[in-house]
Amino acid sequence: MAAIPIPHDFWPQCGYRLMGRDAAGCLLVTDDFLRSLLVRPELAPMAQSCPAEVALHERLLAHPRDGIGPADLAGLKDADAADNYGVWLRFRDRLLAQPTLEASYLALFQGDGVDVPPVFVQQLTQLLVRHALGDAATPMEARVGEMLFRAQKVSVLEDGAVMAADDETVDRQALSAGFGTVGELLRQSGIPTRSVDLDVLAEGNADEYWGRSEYFDLVVSLNHGQPALEALCRVLERWVTHFLGVRVRIQVAREIEDEHWVWHVGLDAQASGVLNDLYTGQEVGEDRMKRLLCLFRLEFAEPSAMLADIAGRPVYLAMAMDEHQRLKLKPQNLLLNLPLARRS
Structure with a gap:
């Protein structure tokens, strides 16, 4: 009899247990989650904070969805504190403008670009990866x-x-x-x-x-045949399915030998550039090719979920480090750039 996996509450500080759930299993922003952001060092009052800053903080802790206007921030003596509250309020409003955290996350990358600090994007991504993995992750x-x-x-x-x-x-x-x-x-x-x-x-x-x-x-x-790359394939599959509602299969690929290569997605900025150049037949230097860490092949379980003219064709993925040997994945690329027949 196969062993039953024991659930583990990993990344407990990310705020996952503070989130609500809707009927479809998406995350909902709660007042307690907003309060957890307010106690960050950038916003928590210090001994030298002015009475207006302390009062604003207490007001938001009690009612984290309260409307705060320019006059409220202008009353703060510390300009840095006022700026920090302005950033937090913009982020809060972005979260509350959408029905779910998933929708808020996708909206961050649409329009004129991301207008909140990277640390907030990182926290949202962590929350959503945690949710996609569930409690039975290895x-x-x-x-x-x-x-x-x-x-x-x-x-x-x-x-x-x-x-x-x-x-x-x-x-x-x-x-x-x-x-x-x-x-x-x-x-x-x-x-x-x-x-x-x-x-x-x-x-x-x-x-x-x-x-x-x-x-x-x-x-x-990250060598081929090691469990990390296989695990990454499973994580990316769940990420896509959770957001887009389509089932995909992702496998590590040694190379792209496909005369009918029709679609690709770079998992980071470096890989996007390399794949674009290879696809258009441009020369890619040896240094850039050496920084390519892995290729992947993504296939849709239901080809009808893809654009009709390329239904059934594989999508090639790649990840690469930069010249400083740094790998910075952009998981939103998979959500925004797959050839879906329709987008909700």
């Missing part, structure tokens, strides 16, 4: 899920191993004293005078992930 799925909302530092070791670690964690640990070394791991990460000691997530230590999911301190191998 440790590897949860770890590669981090890649959708946190940049990775990539190292290609002398033996050909391609290792990905959380970019922010690498920088933080490299600047801290007293850390050991794991040999050549991340030796080419752009921090030549420091060593970084991070554990590699593997089958033998997989369950350790649950107790340290908030630390973002586990390294994964």
